[in-house]
Amino acid sequence: MDNEPAQTKDEGFLSRMALNDNKAGMEGLDRDKINNIIMESSKGSKFYENELKKDQQVNQRIEKMMLQKANITQAQLKKAQAQVEKMTLALERSRDLSRVIVHVDMDAFYAAVEMRDCAELKTKPMAVGSMSMLSTSNYLARKYGVRAAMPGFIAKKLCSDLVIVPPNFDKYRAVSDEIREIFADYDPHFLPMSLDEKHSIVKVNIDEDLSPILFKESPGSPPGLDGSKGANGGSELFGTSVEEAVREMRFRIEQKTMLTASAGIAPNMMLAKVCSDKNKPNGQYRLPPTREAVMDFIQDLPVRKICGIGKVSEKMLNALEITKCSHLGQQMALLSLLFSETACQNFMEVSLGLGSTRISRHEERKSMSIERTFKELSDAEEQFSLCRELCKDLAEDMKKEGLKGKTVSLKLKNVNFEVKTRAQTLQCAVAAEEEIFAVAKDLLKTEIDNESPHPLKLRLMGVRMSAFVSSDDKAPTQKSILGFLKSGSSGSSEIKGEPSYNPSQASQPMQSFFQRAQAKRLQLHVSTEARGISPIGACSKESALSSAALNKTGGSVSQVLENKRAAPAGDHPSTSGCEARPQILICPVCSSKVETTDLNVFNRHIDLCLNVASTNQKKSESESVYDEKKCLQECKELNKRKERSEAEEEQPFGSKESSRVCPRGGQHGGSIQKVFLTQSDSKPTTSQKCQGKLSDLVCPVCHLTQETDDLAVFNRHVDLCLNQEVLHELKGQTTFSQNPSVVKNSKNIGKSQ
DNA sequence: GCGGATCAC
DNA sequence: TATGGTGATCCGC
Numbered sequence: 177m178d179n180e181p182a183q184t185k186d187e188g189f190l191s192r193m194a195l196n197d198n199k200a201g202m203e204g205l206d207r208d209k210i211n212n213i214i215m216e217s218s219k220g221s222k223f224y225e226n227e228l229k230k231d232q233q234v235n236q237r238i239e240k241m242m243l244q245k246a247n248i249t250q251a252q253l254k255k256a257q258a259q260v261e262k263m264t265l266a267l268e269r270s271r272d273l274s275r276v277i278v279h280v281d282m283d284a285f286y287a288a289v290e291m292r293d294c295a296e297l298k299t300k301p302m303a304v305g306s307m308s309m310l311s312t313s314n315y316l317a318r319k320y321g322v323r324a325a326m327p328g329f330i331a332k333k334l335c336s337d338l339v340i341v342p343p344n345f346d347k348y349r350a351v352s353d354e355i356r357e358i359f360a361d362y363d364p365h366f367l368p369m370s371l372d373e374k375h376s377i378v379k380v381n382i383d384e385d386l387s388p389i390l391f392k393e394s395p396g397s398p399p400g401l402d403g404s405k406g407a408n409g410g411s412e413l414f415g416t417s418v419e420e421a422v423r424e425m426r427f428r429i430e431q432k433t434m435l436t437a438s439a440g441i442a443p444n445m446m447l448a449k450v451c452s453d454k455n456k457p458n459g460q461y462r463l464p465p466t467r468e469a470v471m472d473f474i475q476d477l478p479v480r481k482i483c484g485i486g487k488v489s490e491k492m493l494n495a496l497e498i499t500k501c502s503h504l505g506q507q508m509a510l511l512s513l514l515f516s517e518t519a520c521q522n523f524m525e526v527s528l529g530l531g532s533t534r535i536s537r538h539e540e541r542k543s544m545s546i547e548r549t550f551k552e553l554s555d556a557e558e559q560f561s562l563c564r565e566l567c568k569d570l571a572e573d574m575k576k577e578g579l580k581g582k583t584v585s586l587k588l589k590n591v592n593f594e595v596k597t598r599a600q601t602l603q604c605a606v607a608a609e610e611e612i613f614a615v616a617k618d619l620l621k622t623e624i625d626n627e628s629p630h631p632l633k634l635r636l637m638g639v640r641m642s643a644f645v646s647s648d649d650k651a652p653t654q655k656s657i658l659g660f661l662k663s664g665s666s667g668s669s670e671i672k673g674e675p676s677y678n679p680s681q682a683s684q685p686m687q688s689f690f691q692r693a694q695a696k697r698l699q700l701h702v703s704t705e706a707r708g709i710s711p712i713g714a715c716s717k718e719s720a721l722s723s724a725a726l727n728k729t730g731g732s733v734s735q736v737l738e739n740k741r742a743a744p745a746g747d748h749p750s751t752s753g754c755e756a757r758p759q760i761l762i763c764p765v766c767s768s769k770v771e772t773t774d775l776n777v778f779n780r781h782i783d784l785c786l787n788v789a790s791t792n793q794k795k796s797e798s799e800s801v802y803d804e805k806k807c808l809q810e811c812k813e814l815n816k817r818k819e820r821s822e823a824e825e826e827q828p829f830g831s832k833e834s835s836r837v838c839p840r841g842g843q844h845g846g847s848i849q850k851v852f853l854t855q856s857d858s859k860p861t862t863s864q865k866c867q868g869k870l871s872d873l874v875c876p877v878c879h880l881t882q883e884t885d886d887l888a889v890f891n892r893h894v895d896l897c898l899n900q901e902v903l904h905e906l907k908g909q910t911t912f913s914q915n916p917s918v919v920k921n922s923k924n925i926g927k928s929q
Numbered sequence: 930g931c932g933g934a935t936c937a938c
Numbered sequence: 939t940a941t942g943g944t945g946a947t948c949c950g951c
Contacts, residue, residue, distance in 0.1 A: 221940085222941095223940090223941050224941095230934090233934090307939080307940060308939090309940090312938095325941085325942080326941080327942095329940050329941090330940090330941080483937075484935095484936070484937085486936050487935090487936090488934080488935060489936085516949070518947095518948070519948085541945080542945075542946070543944085543946075545943085545944060545945075546943085547942090547944080548943085549941090549942060549943085583930080583931095585932095595933080596933090597933075598931085598932080599930080599931060599932075601931090636942090636943095638943085643930090931950105931951085932949105932951090933948105933950095933951105935946100935948080935949105936945105936946085936947085936948105937946090938943100938945100
């Protein structure tokens with residue numbers, strides 16, 4: 177009894193402040209040691225004190241809950257149990273295993289982008305952010321306990337070698353756009369929507385973790401075949417092809433961006449999200465669509481892994497000795513007496529492995545806000561003028577989206593980290609700076625007055641608008657996809673009056689990219705009779721990269737491709753690994769020597785040979801002529817892009833805090849992209865030092881000499897040329913004709929300046 | 930409708 | 939020296 181309060185307090189504190197190792201790449205760390213450092217760094221700070229306070233509040237909630245629990249009678253429990261069972265049956269009946277949901281997640285996105293663009297970062301623990309706050313960290317840093325949402329100065333204590341790179345949001349946005357273009361190829365919105373109800377949707381978030389979610393109906397299967405819900409007959413075929421589609425998609429992402437993505441495939445969104453974490457980084461996991469598999473998967477899954485269960489909910493559940501999802505099921509009766517109806521509903525669904533099987537159509541924005549953190553601000557005049565500034569910025573943002581709202585909220589955080597919000601709702605919707613400020617100013621004044629004679633000591637101020645009135649004036653100018661999503665928001669899955677929708681295509685399903693690519697390779701495989709190469713590395717379950725067919729017959733080619741996943745765990749040099757000893761490998765397709773130690777490079781070489789061969793074949797078949805100009809254009813675009821990104825990096829930063837910590841000397845400056853400068857007036861560039869010198873390489877697609885001796889770079893060039901062609905071709909068949917896919921990103925980068 | 934809190938990214 | 943910004947949702951008034 178005596179030590180009980182102390183213990184709960186300590187644990188409580190830890191649960192709030194301690195390392196959250198829920199993230200991928202953080203397994204098996206020395207938590208005690210890390211937590212000690214975190215505590216030592218935090219203790220005594222205002223932040224710490226506030227966390228402590230909040231934690232005590234949570235503890236009180238738990239106490240209250242435990243008290244409630246103690247007062248529950250057997251009769252109540254029994255009744256609840258009956259209810260739960262009824263509910264379970266109903267939910268079970270609603271289980272839908274017929275959908276396939278793919279959740280794709282970029283691996284350590286921001287960090288990966290920075291590593292891609294700065295060779296020296298690749299081998300270092302690094303994070304994106306500032307001394308005050310980190311957005312994300314790479315996997316090397318995670319081994320030290322360094323993770324997102326951790327202040328940089330603490331991270332530095334955990335790992336003194338940590339390199340902190342300031343964020344380049346414009347760059348990340350540009351990369352997001354590139355990736356989105358790939359998703360667009362799989363986005364069945366661009367497919368004619370069949371009358372089948374199982375439509376597919378791609379949803380893309382541009383956040384730290386780019387997390388698109390893809391609904392897919394069985395690709396490639398004849399329309400009729402699909403109707404057999406849950407029937408396992410076609411399911412295997414189905415599963416295989418979906419996995420390949422996802423591999424293909426991830427492969428394309430890596431080709432295009434040199435970044436890796438992970439994916440989860442499952443019958444619903446909740447599970448897919450968990451699955452995407454399972455083989456992170458650079459992996460994917462498919463949960464078979466059977467009740468058994470799902471329940472098995474759920475069994476030992478910690479509740480904290482479920483989206484929506486955060487540290488507070490976790491702690492409350494833990495107090496009831498619920499740590500795993502299976503416990504949720506076992507304790508549902510109790511939970512139904514302690515938690516709200518919505519919470520219970522959610523718990524129950526989780527315990528049954530159920531989740532959303534459809535994505536709510538693009539929902540209307542419900543609020544828009546802006547907030548800023550700063551050093552202590554106590555002067556009322558300054559506070560008012562800051563408030564005005566915020567209102568001005570918010571009004572601008574509102575204008576961009578043509579929004580008007582009735583509710584204005586003011587958010588204040590004082591230097592003790594205590595947060596307060598004050599709101600007022602008007603009769604009419606407003607949007608202009610003056611209108612917003614008129615309200616916000618009053619709210620602020622009230623708070624200042626309440627505090628007098630003491631000043632408000634603020635560290636954050638924010639203004640939010642909500643209660644928007646619906647405005648229909650923007651609909652006509654919507655782009656295709658948005659227009660579609662909008663029209664679908666009624667809940668019905670019909671397409672109403674979508675202008676770019678072409679009903680003539682409704683009956684002929686488009687082949688997805690992966691299908692085409694696979695067909696190409698298959699065709700090629702037959703025609704080239706690729707000779708065997710000695711297998712390298714073990715065949716992991718993640719293998720079979722995009723080509724089960726090749727695997728079946730030759731085996732050898734895919735074996736090499738598979739080696740992507742045969743890399744040692746922990747380190748994933750999947751794009752441009754540089755090892756010590758160069759090696760001569762013989763390409764089974766073109767029989768030429770490839771000098772490299774990096775199997776990925778070799779893989780790409782083979783891939784490109786295969787692609788080239790099939791491209792040539794197709795050319796002669798369909799007399800389609802590849803547009804050389806386009807390829808040249810692309811090279812130029814890439815040059816520009818590189819130049820811009822260099823300029824971006826070299827531009828002087830205002831404050832000392834924002835100066836780049838990346839230890840680049842400037843002389844090597846992102847070798848990968850620089851080599852694309854061949855066509856322009858730039859001088860030849862440095863290559864990766866581990867590569868041997870090779871003679872000039874000529875791109876077999878655009879026939880331009882590439883002044884590089886780095887095969888990875890050369891291959892990437894060729895891939896891009898090829899990709900562009902495929903995409904070009906794809907576009908010809910689809911209704912989305914808005915933007916060229918490959919080159920576009922370059923201009924987005926330019927915008928940052 | 931308001932305000933505090935939780936959660937995700 | 940130093941612990942973010944944006945949007946959503948829920949719960950209890």
